[in-house]
Amino acid sequence: MDRTESLPAQTRPPGVAPADPGSVLLPGHDVPLGRYTTVRRLLPQRQRRMVGAWCFVDHFGPDDVAQRPGMEVPPHPHTGLQTVTWLLDGEIVHRDSLGNVQPIRPGQLNVMTSGHGIAHSERSPAQHPPVMHGVQLWVALPDPARAGGPGFAHHEDLPVWRDGDTDVTLLVGELGGERSPAVVHTPLLGAQLTARGAAPARLPLRRDFEYALLAMSGAAEVGDVSVEPGALLYLGLGRESLTLAAAPGSRLLLLGGEPFEEPLVMWWNFVGRSHEEIAAAREDWTAGRRFGVVADDAAPPLPAPALPTTRLLARTRHGEILR
DSSP states (O other): OOOOOOOOOOOOOTTOOOSSTTOEEEEOEEEEETTTEEEEEEESOSSOOOBTTEEEEEEEEEEEOTTSOOOEEEEEEEBSEEEEEEEEESOEEEEETTSOEEEEOTTOEEEEEOTTOEEEEEEOOSSOOSEEEEEEEEEEOOTTGGGSOOEEEEESOOOEEEETTEEEEEEEEEETTEEOSOOOSSSEEEEEEEEOSSSOEEEEOOTTOEEEEEEEESOEEETTEEEOTTEEEEEESOOSEEEEEEOTTOEEEEEEESOOOSOBEEETTEEESSHHHHHHHHHHHHHTOSSOOOTTOOSOOOOOOOOOSSOOOEEOTTOOEEO
């Protein structure tokens, strides 16, 4: 696959413990997304499957797409989740089976709620900016939201403020007395932190939330831990604040949420609770039921892969298997 070289994951030397025992530095791994894009997958991992209800974190770019198609992901289905798309550079057009056709650009937020089922595609327009860089995330839906209807929202006006030498853009949830307009179904936080100077930032946190920090560009220091693109720093529970230092121009993503206690089965593009539920979603997609037709996209839909020969098992947020 033709792509720019991704940055290596940052890992702690063997035997060196983090200053905070609740912190774990998780390396990402490369995964193809569509024909032309490779992402660094940071969640789920064996060591940490979720952060709050955030169950899936992909970071892509910065990629030079000046002479390339950019993102090309044809129609595909989702159940049991919300997709959250945030760009630092570039442009993607979202199309879905509700009839929405929505370009997304840097500083804008797309939130798609699958409920019981929705289909969408994600493509760079023919005339697109030369660099593509951003994140795509999933939020696990709790009962009963996961059985409800689908929805889509596009937010161009998000809370933005300066805190010392740091610009804060609130994507999801509440922080510093501000609230995002994005609708979510569990207590959740998503915020971009942009360093404008060298002074450390100190952010208020909730002790009942677990948090993680992703460096999308530049680098950050939390205690004695360095976070660079290609790794996710899981910060654990019980923190009242977060102090971090970042190089000027660094753009960081802070994720958090109340621990999600419902066990999940995650397979392909589906989030469910049992093997039978996932198998039914796959059968419906293959048969052309439930998910509808993506508006203004004539490309053939992605075929579902074959189910594994062994039964899909539900896992808790700690990775424990429920039989």
